[in-house]
Amino acid sequence: MTVQPIRLFGDPVLRSQADPVTDFDKELRTLVKNLTDTMLDEGGAGLAAPQLGVGLRVFAFDVDDVVGHIVNPVLSFPDEDEQDGPEGCLSIPGVYVDTKRRQNVVAEGFNEHGDPVRLIGTGLMARCVQHETDHLDGVLFLDRLDAAGRKDAMKQIRSSEWYDAGKPPVVKASPHGRGLFGLGR
Numbered sequence: 001m002t003v004q005p006i007r008l009f010g011d012p013v014l015r016s017q018a019d020p021v022t023d024f025d026k027e028l029r030t031l032v033k034n035l036t037d038t039m040l041d042e043g044g045a046g047l048a049a050p051q052l053g054v055g056l057r058v059f060a061f062d063v064d065d066v067v068g069h070i071v072n073p074v075l076s077f078p079d080e081d082e083q084d085g086p087e088g089c090l091s092i093p094g095v096y097v098d099t100k101r102r103q104n105v106v107a108e109g110f111n112e113h114g115d116p117v118r119l120i121g122t123g124l125m126a127r128c129v130q131h132e133t134d135h136l137d138g139v140l141f142l143d144r145l146d147a148a149g150r151k152d153a154m155k156q157i158r159s160s161e162w163y164d165a166g167k168p169p170v171v172k173a174s175p176h177g178r179g180l181f182g183l184g185r
């Protein structure tokens with residue numbers, strides 16, 4: 001079993017810049033397996049290494065039955081098109097707020113063996129790629145909301161049973177249930 005506990009909102013690792021992967025070794029492949037297995041177990045659309053407490057630039061995705069991963073992703077946007085719709089995060093369980101994202105994205109990076117890969121995403125896949133790449137920079141979808149959206153999200157967070165403002169952040173397994181972008185699945 002390689003399902004791992006997911007770090008929750010409040011854990012400083014979620015606010016840290018992740019380091020580029022330099023060694024495409026067995027440890028990296030174990031990390032990719034852990035990310036993929038945990039994501040699939042939680043029913044999420046994506047999971048980034050910092051969410052498992054690992055400060056490396058890797059994420060896994062599962063969108064429209066396309067399961068994969070990308071290492072050291074660099075994003076570019078082929079056009080100005082935007083999308084707006086509900087977004088969530090396995091590290092902020094149960095909280096969904098409409099979030100503006102670019103509609104189309106190209107992610108260039110590597111697979112777990114160090115081979116170059118290029119992922120062209122539109123719609124939900126583009127949303128996932130932007131969300132997960134943000135995690136590698138310590139950015140959460142809350143940061144992409146306007147003031148009203150952030151207020152709504154914080155209200156949802158404060159009323160979540162997993163959130164305890166009085167306690168220092170600890171590692172907890174997130175409850176099972178609705179995953180990232182659960183509304184779209």
Ligand SMILES: [Zn+2]
Pocket residue numbers: 088089090091131135180
């Ligand atoms: Zn997330």
